Amino acid sequence: MLSEMLPAVHRRFPDHDIVGYFRATLPLHRLQVTAQVLERQSLPLIPLFVLRAIRIGHHTTDALADVLGLDQFILSDAAGQLLHGDLIEERPAADGGPAKLVLRPAGEELLASKGALFVTARRDYAFQFNPVTARLDPVDRHAVTTLPSEYEGDAMLPRKVFAPTAALLTVDMARTARGEEDRRRRDIIDLPDDEVRDVYPEYLPGVDVFLLRATDGGEAVAVF
Numbered sequence: 737m738l739s740e741m742l743p744a745v746h747r748r749f750p751d752h753d754i755v756g757y758f759r760a761t762l763p764l765h766r767l768q769v770t771a772q773v774l775e776r777q778s779l780p781l782i783p784l785f786v787l788r789a790i791r792i793g794h795h796t797t798d799a800l801a802d803v804l805g806l807d808q809f810i811l812s813d814a815a816g817q818l819l820h821g822d823l824i825e826e827r828p829a830a831d832g833g834p835a836k837l838v839l840r841p842a843g844e845e846l847l848a849s850k851g852a853l854f855v856t857a858r859r860d861y862a863f864q865f866n867p868v869t870a871r872l873d874p875v876d877r878h879a880v881t882t883l884p885s886e887y888e889g890d891a892m893l894p895r896k897v898f899a900p901t902a903a904l905l906t907v908d909m910a911r912t913a914r915g916e917e918d919r920r921r922r923d924i925i926d927l928p929d930d931e932v933r934d935v936y937p938e939y940l941p942g943v944d945v946f947l948l949r950a951t952d953g954g955e956a957v958a959v960f
Contacts, residue, residue, distance in 0.1 A: 742754075767865060773857055863910070
């Protein structure tokens with residue numbers, strides 16, 4: 737196993753010699769973060785068609801029903817969604833006829849974005865803070881909350897490693913630690929200072945640690 741890791745160490749740290757090796761536990765901190773995000777909201781198909789029809793000049797429910805081939809019940813439900821989302825508004829007709837449905841700025845923006853709009857929301861995330869790299873990582877399911885006795889004398893860091901605080905975390909750290917699916921759907925724009933909670937220590941046992949020295953005298957640590 738150790739021989740299989742050596743090529744990877746040399747690839748990641750060229751011009752370094754291995755001067756030491758040991759197995760250890762890696763202390764981590766599990767935490768919950770509530771972040772402010774811009775979340776992609778996609779409009780259902782029928783309300784989207786209604787919105788497009790309004791934009792090209794069909795402003796009454798009768799005209800929309802005719803051009804889209806919808807019955808009034810389905811059309812009323814779609815128009816209600818658009819009104820509730822402030823994408824359209826209802827205006828009285830000047831001639832006393834049927835009320836007109838017109839686009840609001842948010843409706844124009846949604847059509848310009850091809851049916852998807854980013855809205856502000858708050859979402860909860862679970863991360864692990866790695867004190868060795870000082871970054872947030874996705875939760876490693878192999879981490880344990882109690883340190884196995886066989887590793888108690890080998891921990892890389894003291895048992896009381898520094899815990900992350902809101903002041904230490906950054907938006908970029910949280911952005912990087914998310915899964916690919918979440919990155920496609922939303923973008924973290926803020927980490928409120930009072931929304932870092934449930935911080936408790938965990939350990940990742942069985943970590944392979946290589947101590948390295950560069951040809952120019954510098955030192956490095958590789959963890960696998």
